[in-house]
Amino acid sequence: MASSRTYSLSVPLHLLVIGVCCCSEALPIGHHPVDPTCPPEPTATSAVVVAAVSSSSHGEPRRCQPPAPHIPVAVFPYDVDPMQFALNLEYTEAEFFLHAAYGVGLDHIAPKLALGGPPPVGARKASLDEVTWRIAAEFGLQEVGHIRAIQRTVGAIPRPLIDLSAHNFARMMDKAFGYRLDPPFDPYINSLNFLLASYVIPYLGINGYVGANPIIDGYETKKLLAGLLGVEAAQDAVFRARLFERLGDAVPPYRNITVAEFTDRVSALRNGLGRCGVKDEGLTVPRALGAEGAICTNVLSADRDSLSYARTPAELLSILYLTGDERVPGGFYPEGANGRIARSFLGKPHGGAHGVPGN
DSSP: TTTTGGHHHHHHHHHHHTTTTSSSSOOOOOSOOOOSSSSSOOOHHHHHHHHHHHHHOOOOOOTTTTTOOOOOOOOOOHHHHHHHHHHHHHHHHHHHHHHHHHHHHHHHOOOOGTTTTOOOOOOOOOOOOOHHHHHHHHHHHHHHHHHHHHHHOBBBOOOOOBBOHHHHHHHHHHHHHHHHOOSSSOTTHOOOOOHHHHHTTTTHHHHHHHHHHHGGHHHHHHHHHHHHHHHHHHHHHHHHHHHHHTTTOOEETTEEEEEHHHHHHHHHHHHHTTTTOOOOOOBBGGHHHHHHHHGOOOOOOOOOOOOOOOHHHHHHHHHTTTTSSSOOOOOBTTTOOSSSSHHHHTOOOOOOOOOTTTO
């Protein structure tokens, strides 16, 4: 597949280095080979027409604007820490997806966003089919925007040390199964393994945003959280749907382990490490736990009212550290996550916030 994607790899990276780096300018759209997946670029005439239609109010100049906020404060001081905590997961997703698709991460694509934090450990380019490659590339680029939006709204924390090595994923899967898989699980070896590894990360972002929503009040912060939650939930749904298509397939070379069992085991591990009950479900569940107690397939993980589960920062860290204890780092964050909340559990400085919230 590498030869069929030559145009996809080199050109986007060149454009991204120029256009994405911690700035608000749009990516350049010219000077690249024709991608048959993309629609035709607009002509000068059509662009003028679109601009004219977009600028027309049709007599209703206020219909496209949201109503004034009930509380006219963009960002409250207590909004900052929960939203900065989310940067830990956004950094992790960005580095995993970008490296899997392009073989490089933030340090090449948007280096200013890392704020001098150490590069991730063990992340590398994955062997992906065309569809999975496009998913990874798009989601990785989306995470760049997420990081930029959070930093712009509430200020920033440096990227923590993130372990995205095959060894770390293998250790997590061994923990989920209760024994060592042979050969060790490798998220970069093929598309199915990458999808299974991707099952691990975005879902936790959903839990975190659902949990943070009730404790923030600024209208800009709420707007940010809603936008982040929408895309993170969609990313998780894409991964779950792709895996659901192969629900009963055995995962090579583990001939006796199906895709469904992998997801069930990972979800059970996260529930165990989180130590706060069932907030995680694989692609199959007992009928009583399915939607309205009437179905055992489980494309989306949700509670008895089909609402997303919430998790606290302490729960998330207990899971991401793979230790079951928010005070004991390890797993994806060998030195601990950054930000005031994460560092408070470790009794250490929070890692230096940058920027003025609300600016």
